[in-house]
Amino acid sequence: MTTKDLSLLEQLKASRNPLHVIEDIYKEAEEGIPLSEEYIGLLKWYGMYPHINSEKTEDKKYFMKRIKIIDAKINLAQLEVLSQIGKEYAKGLIDFTTRQNVQFHYIEIKDLPTIFKLLESVGLTSRMASGDGPRPIVTSPIAGIDPNEIYDTTNLVKEVDAYFDENDDRFCNFSRKYKLSISGCAKHTASHEIQDLGFTAFIDKNNEVLFDLTIAGGLSKSKQIATRANKYVKPEQVRDVAVACAEIFRDNGNRQNRNKARVRHLFNEWGLKKFIDELESKLGYNLQNGFDEPEITSSENRNHFGIHKAKQENESFIGFATNSGRIAGEDLEDISTICNKYSAKGVALTATQNFIVYGVKNENAQALADEIDALGYPYNPTPFRARLQACTGKQFCKFGITETKEFAKGVVAQLEKNHPNFKENITIAISGCGNACSHPQISDIGFVGTKVRDEDKNRVEGYEVILGGQLHGVKESKFAHKTGVKITAKELPNFIGRLIESYTENNLEQSSFKNYLNVVDLKEKI
Template sequence: MSTTTEQTGATTPAPQALSDAEERRRHREEARLIRTREAAARKNTASKDGQWAAGDRTPLNPNEEFKSTGDPLEVRGRIENLYSKWGFWSIPPTDLRGRFRWWGLYTQRRPGIDGGKTAILEPHQLDDEYFMLRVRSDGGQLSVAQAREIGQISSEFGRETADVSDRQNIQLHWIRIEDVPEIFRRTEAVGLGSEEACGDVPRVILASPVAGVSKDELIDPTPQIEQIKELYIGSPEFSNLPRKFKTAFTGQPVPDILHEVQDIAFCAVEHPELGVGYDLWVGGGLSVNPMLGARLGVFVKPEIAHEVWKGVVSIFRDHGYRRLRTRARLKFVLKAWGPEKFLQVLQDDYLGYELPEGPAPKTATPGDRGDHVGIHQQKDGNWYVGVAPVAGRISGTKLQRIAEIAESVGSDRIRLTPLQKILILDIPEDRVSDVVNGLRALELESEPGEFHRNVIACTGIEYCKLAIVETKATAREVVKVLDQKFPTLDNPITVHVNGCPNSCARVQIADIGFKGQLVLDEESGEQVPGFQVHLGGRLGRGEDNDFGRKIRAHKVTEKGMPEYVERVTQNYLDTREDGEPFADWAFRVDEELIR
């Protein structure tokens, strides 16, 4: 039995005050216990990552919330019946900056807002009353009628803008909401459209731009692409993914689709027993957390490619991390699971059968350019001509003229490439010079200088609300200066210019990649538009694939960028070893030569 104070007559001493050190220690312990309890709660709840497969469909961020209220594709009805009649200011935010993307529409940046305001202003302060519109062209395939129609729409509704993106499609700008229904009608009348050109959906499917015509091709992937489009694009089954999903196919023995940085890629190979099919890659992606995709080591027969594609995108839908947008890409699932588990889940839970082992695709050699610029013979005896608009910039009038040139020589096939190039196919041998000269009159060269040929750039601050830096004009200045300085450069040097950290222009895999940000101008002491530099990125080389080298605290200003490229190029030419590619040199040399 315990003894009470009354029974013993003893008095309870007053509690002593805790010392400052003890108080701090007690607070630290309480904070630690709180963190432990919160971690345990996160561990024991299905909602910790927002994975549908874990049983939780609770919307965990504003994007997931608006997607949970209905299929975002349904916004088209409101575009056509309400907003196009009532005007821009009738559009509610979740449609304007959310669901509109499912139909290829983004508000563009209001003119006059400098890069320093990008991360400070609210979305409505950055919005202009005009839209960027992406026209979906899977595999970059356009007929003459389609190219002409996009060009006419550009001239009539888009102030002549028509940029070739590195997703093999055309982007228009200055589009008014009042004109969108008519643009939808006219693009769909020629077999195009913008359905799921953007949004948390399967985006435009990349493919080799010489599919069906290449002399080296193992297989034409067009039937597989068309099957996926017919079965799944626009289907509610996949119109609510955690984020975007990027697909690529190639029939070339050396892949020309940047397969290592796609969510899923099918690369043509020849199996010694099963014939020609595809090698499967998953989980690649760039942006602020770049990751190379994993080769699963399995062989996919062409007739089941759509089933395998459906299985992989279903894994992403069900197991993707929906809580944080920054982790809502397939690459994070692959990183958590590893290739072995990923393949096992794909086979056991989604396919119901095992895929046989298969060979890897060939790796690139220094002579494998992969951009298809120049004059090349097709397997049917005709020819194709590939040209390089500087950083993908053309115009509606030029696009119409390209269509006319193709039509004048009996061609009905125009292709866009993943490197912002344009091809005209099916040219009779005796008309090749007519095409070359016609395109040259449009400043579209089939034999451009090396920097002209190898520069790509994203939209940049001119139109993009995420951008900090100008890109297209900066890329043009690089081309102008560097092709004059190095007119006979014997080894290609790729230059990729991106306006923000999101890497739409793939800066991490360029020889010289520029990632837009504000930097300190040493002369003025002020923050000015500039770039972080990545050097020596390389793909297509198997185990030698790597992202570009970054040097600590190394930045260049926007104005100083052409001079920097000139200096580094000269250092490369002065100190390279025989036949050494720029990427190898950039990783080998001391920092002084690449600063």
């Protein structure tokens, strides 16, 4: 029996080493046979999607490939392999994602055996990086490193991930993706408010570490801030709760309509009480009641830029900014070389498309920071570079209306040149479509890709402007509001500039630019 005779599920269960399946796919691709839906489904399970642009034309030769970074950390051997794959097999295009993963472009089927072997040689995988199953867990990039952290969740994250991985036959066929965060970060960088299930550590009045449980968050077109479960979870209960919620979603999620195939839709249909009753029934015990939300950091302050002393003796960690998450293959190789030069322990990815170098000896911290800064990745970034996120855009995404990544780089450069004195922390997101993968709905300034008419009445790439989004715990989080304003892509940098200038001239009695964005009438002021 060949792999083609097996059902997709049987292939998945047999494909811990997928090379036997890849060989069949490669053979058919070489013979010009279109990939079957089963093969495409298998490739998605391994973090791969065909390059399909917004005109719905497919370059069958190339794929995007997502690499699963289990606890957000990449050691030096892994960093070297990732830079090699980026340079040799991905045309130098590497993206850091909002789920703390690495994403390659221009991957060819013929190179997969080599790529899989390279990944395996350093303990990396792309299994369950995508597809209808548990997505990689968002966590603190400096878990176990930050002396100010509430709780080191490293082992919890690995335990939950390993459980789903070892029981893949039970969890590879959800009605849709299932997104988790588990974090003990003092700055709450895991964005629990937009996850299907979030565990957020805090210390209670008895000096005990507990996790506040949140359910049913998410973005895209059916956006929703998570709801507090009014339950606290002990560290030893985290895995049980994560698995039980996954089983509830797997068994009850909407399989007829993918637009409603997310935890939040099931949660809204059932209500909080029924969901928690079912959860506790599966657990076989009741969770501790928890009606008070912990104090949560606001989203614009969820950063670790600069040089910081680590928990480990005589070690530092250093936060750097990318520009919209895109890293050139040569740059990643140079970063790897610098980290090796100064004997750093590795790189950690943030949920804001940036990165942290950790395990740096104190005496080497400044020199390492300066060398990576010189590559174009500052450790003391401007507000524009620090928190401007961009999705894949129409270059590689079938839903994209606008080009985003390279465009965003130009936007940042222009803003830095024209507004060098602007220092307030803000978040900006540029999204190629309404699916909002770059998180414009929770950004201070969000741009959602669309088509608009330019001054000559031609239909060109443009953006709908939304303002005032933020994450700040369940109680204070809010989505950006529509302004009714649309601009061409060409106008975007100057549009932000005019916003800054109008705030400087008349702040409408607001104490910050962030607050100003919530009250300004764009049609009147800009």
